[in-house]
Amino acid sequence: MIRLRIVCFLPTISFIINLNTVSCNLLSCFDFMIGKKLSTTPIKILSDIGLETCLNQCVDHTYCLSVNYNRHEFICQLINRKKNNNETLLDDWDYIHKELPDIGHQSEKMCGAIACNNYSTCLHTSTGRYVCIATVNGEWGPWENWSSCSKSCAGGQTSRKRECNSPYPMYGGALCIGSETETASCNTNPCSGGGFFGFGK
Structure with missing residues (x-):
């Protein structure tokens, strides 16, 4: 049996992989699915962020229930569902899949004592309060202005x-649609x- 030790780029997380068994030095890391991803269209894609930030974005987003995280390109995919019993996760060693624990539906996501509406994101303030902020x-x-022409004729x-x-x-608002250059x-x-x-x- 082959036993691999893979140390991720994230400084606080170290993964020890023995076939499909994963153990981590963080309590919240027990149900990470390394080398797996859920085949679905993400509701939002975030670039150049770490895994912990990716998970926090999912917690705060009203619709997000799980994430696909590309650990090589640091791309976070927020997903509005979890894996159902009739499907399997795809094998892809670039990815880590993680589902939010103890939450089965978007209606169960709370921001402190309330649930944010579909157009809000939950923020945890420095004073310990939870606030729904409009997206x-x-x-x-x-x-x-147009640049100078590259040729005179x-x-x-x-x-x-x-x-x-x-x-x-x-x-959590959407990026602009279209090109930034013309x-x-x-x-x-x-x-x-x-x-x-x-x-x-």
Whole structure:
């Protein structure tokens, strides 16, 4: 029997894997499914965060009941359900799957003594209070000015950018939809003196 010891990038968690057996040095880590993921469409994807933050995001999100966490790319997938008895988790060693314990349905998720509505996220304040904060979806700000054309003739490119900051997405809100950059053709007139053959700028 092969016994592997894998130390994750997360400084507080160490996994010892013996086939499908997992033991951790954190009490909350007992039901982590390493090398497994639930095949479903996530309700939200978060990038560049750690596993602990991923789980906290799931706890705070009104609909989240489990997560798929890509431990190599640090991508967190929030999922609005748990595995049912008629399906199995997929094998994928890039992932860790974790279900929220003791919660079977979204209606059971409490923020202190109350349940947040579908448009709110639960926040734990520094004073020990739990507060439902309304979700803020991101919206695009205005476009910046077009950049200078890349060529003076024979067809160049110009571009402009915008930011998802009007407002920024907050408290679990959705990111802006669409591209942050836009390109267009410019100075399409022919170059004089053989510009099409490389003499034009």
